[in-house]
Amino acid sequence: MSNLLEYRNDGSVALYINGDLQFDSKDEQIYHESLTAPALSVLAKRKKTSLKALIIGGGDGLVARDLFKSAPISSIDLVDYDPQILSFAKTELAIINNNSLQDARLNLHVRDAWQFAEEAVEKQLRFDIIISDLTVAEDLAGARFHSIDWYKKLADLLTAEGILAVNAVSPSATPEAYWSIFNSILKGGLYPRPYHVHIPSFTDSGFGQTWGRFIASAKSISIDELDSETDELKQLFVFPQELFAFQNTSLPAVSDSDILLHYFANASVCSTSGETLSSFSLDFPSLSIPEADNGKKILPPELRVALAKSISSELEADPQVILGDVLQLMPSLQKDHTPEIIADFIEDPAHFLEAIDLPGLVGRLLRRAKELPAQVVAELELLRDKLQEWAGDHLSLLSLGKRVVTILTLVIVVGNLLYPDAVYGKGHAGHNAGHGVHGAGWNGTSYNTTYWRRPRVIDKTYTTRTTRTKNVAPQMKAPATTGMIQPDDSNAVLISYLSKVVSGEQATHDRLQKNREDLTTYSTMLKRELISLESSDKALVSYGSHEIPKAEAVRRTQLTLKITLSKIDSLTKDIDQLPAHIELARIALANLNQGDNS
Numbered sequence: 001m002s003n004l005l006e007y008r009n010d011g012s013v014a015l016y017i018n019g020d021l022q023f024d025s026k027d028e029q030i031y032h033e034s035l036t037a038p039a040l041s042v043l044a045k046r047k048k049t050s051l052k053a054l055i056i057g058g059g060d061g062l063v064a065r066d067l068f069k070s071a072p073i074s075s076i077d078l079v080d081y082d083p084q085i086l087s088f089a090k091t092e093l094a095i096i097n098n099n100s101l102q103d104a105r106l107n108l109h110v111r112d113a114w115q116f117a118e119e120a121v122e123k124q125l126r127f128d129i130i131i132s133d134l135t136v137a138e139d140l141a142g143a144r145f146h147s148i149d150w151y152k153k154l155a156d157l158l159t160a161e162g163i164l165a166v167n168a169v170s171p172s173a174t175p176e177a178y179w180s181i182f183n184s185i186l187k188g189g190l191y192p193r194p195y196h197v198h199i200p201s202f203t204d205s206g207f208g209q210t211w212g213r214f215i216a217s218a219k220s221i222s223i224d225e226l227d228s229e230t231d232e233l234k235q236l237f238v239f240p241q242e243l244f245a246f247q248n249t250s251l252p253a254v255s256d257s258d259i260l261l262h263y264f265a266n267a268s269v270c271s272t273s274g275e276t277l278s279s280f281s282l283d284f285p286s287l288s289i290p291e292a293d294n295g296k297k298i299l300p301p302e303l304r305v306a307l308a309k310s311i312s313s314e315l316e317a318d319p320q321v322i323l324g325d326v327l328q329l330m331p332s333l334q335k336d337h338t339p340e341i342i343a344d345f346i347e348d349p350a351h352f353l354e355a356i357d358l359p360g361l362v363g364r365l366l367r368r369a370k371e372l373p374a375q376v377v378a379e380l381e382l383l384r385d386k387l388q389e390w391a392g393d394h395l396s397l398l399s400l401g402k403r404v405v406t407i408l409t410l411v412i413v414v415g416n417l418l419y420p421d422a423v424y425g426k427g428h429a430g431h432n433a434g435h436g437v438h439g440a441g442w443n444g445t446s447y448n449t450t451y452w453r454r455p456r457v458i459d460k461t462y463t464t465r466t467t468r469t470k471n472v473a474p475q476m477k478a479p480a481t482t483g484m485i486q487p488d489d490s491n492a493v494l495i496s497y498l499s500k501v502v503s504g505e506q507a508t509h510d511r512l513q514k515n516r517e518d519l520t521t522y523s524t525m526l527k528r529e530l531i532s533l534e535s536s537d538k539a540l541v542s543y544g545s546h547e548i549p550k551a552e553a554v555r556r557t558q559l560t561l562k563i564t565l566s567k568i569d570s571l572t573k574d575i576d577q578l579p580a581h582i583e584l585a586r587i588a589l590a591n592l593n594q595g596d597n598s
Helices: 027-048 064-071 085-090 113-122 141-145 148-157 175-187 199-206 232-236 241-249 260-266 301-310 319-329 338-347 349-353 358-367 374-388 394-398 402-418 420-425 426-437 467-471 490-502 507-535 550-593
Strands: 001-008 013-017 021-024 049-056 073-079 105-111 125-131 157-165 190-195 211-217 238-240 276-278 539-544 544-548
Touching: 001 085, 013 085, 021 027, 021 105, 021 199, 027 064, 027 125, 027 157, 027 211, 027 232, 049 113, 064 073, 064 125, 064 175, 073 426, 085 420, 113 141, 113 148, 125 148, 141 148, 141 260, 148 175, 157 175, 175 211, 175 241, 175 260, 211 276, 241 276, 260 319, 338 544, 358 374, 358 402, 374 550, 507 550, 539 550, 544 550
Parallel strands: 049 073, 049 125, 073 105, 125 157
Antiparallel strands: 001 013, 013 021, 157 211, 190 211, 238 276, 539 544
């Protein structure tokens, strides 16, 4: 990890790990008191004797400081594997954490928390309070610390009256991830009560309007167990009512699942206004908990559910609706070229398909049929049969109708998630075959950047799961068939599409040219910014609305420049090839207008 302490002229200090803010001394008391106070408030009524505590993470010593000053503590076991953070805690941060790591009651364990917990369970150790103060997961190793397996270990380490306090994620910015953690805690054998707090430095860094936490116990925690004189404490447990709608759709995780990372990369947005509800109103017996994600599915959960509904043989679905649902739900998964792939396919399907080993890609997907919904497998088998009779003319393949176009879209989307190089060119198929053999799908993706923490432009039409259903096709009975869409006797959709392509030639050229010019200007600006960053002698530099370590700013700018230059190259090719594409569309349109609609 890359750790950095930033000292400011006003005497404040901030800690960054891998470029992400961990605490700012200006408001760290809000962060740490809100993490410890609710749990200690409940324990004050449950247990009158001194407490035995376990801190997971918290190497900066600030949670330990708050426990020592706020509760009768007999001992603290603190587990953190980062020696540099512990060194900061004993030196530069000692004045802030009151030298908590030097307290004789604290036992420091510099090691992996997972292994420590396993050994502690074997030794039958028990703690009255466990504080999990871990950084937000950026990879599979980090995501397991919010899995069912992990919370089962912590449940085994708690006393009967004990309390677990968990530093989680933003419920407003990443509601699916927040409720995934809730459901994992619940499946792990504890009863969690969600709460949240506004931390100004976190909000300023783009981490969401509020930051989420949980307290949990082997027996349900009631609101009466909180300090009755502290209404402010009870207010932490009050949320916008809309947020609770995510609970029964957010999947808990087992230790080899990266569903949490998927939720970070593809977060919905939850409104912070409107009716409110206290999390103490949650009735645990009545809650519906989704099946845990085991990390072995090809498709992300949203796409899996949507396709299972759309492809049902009991519905006659509009292919455009299915296409829209697929594209809306399709995760980016840090595949930089995924949006371009889909845009290219829609813009010129025939030309796009020429670069793909389509039979090979369909075959690969069918070899993993056990991981796909049965309806999808049936459609892939149908497409495989069609391809066996196919002469290789991609335009004629598209003329088979809406059914084929839609299943081709599905193949492109799913294929890109599994074998991205194979989708953009036949020459890389060998490399990705190995990728598939090892079982990597959307769950096998590597996550190196915290996309979920970046400010994002949101399509206000799709702010919650409930509004996403607005484009669902009307439910109508269809003839019994294994197919997704009934074949159409008309080529009206394709004729309409080709007519628009031909008539819009000049507009398409102008749009491509304008996009290339804009990107060229942007790349020039990025190059200047990169030179400025590389020549800076500051440890922290301005990046967006806040400051981050110079090395991280350089890395992000280099990546953005690389993507931008790639897009410019792609647009140049599109402009050069546009006349040939238009001519092909004219020929196809003339043939279709002759009445061959078979």
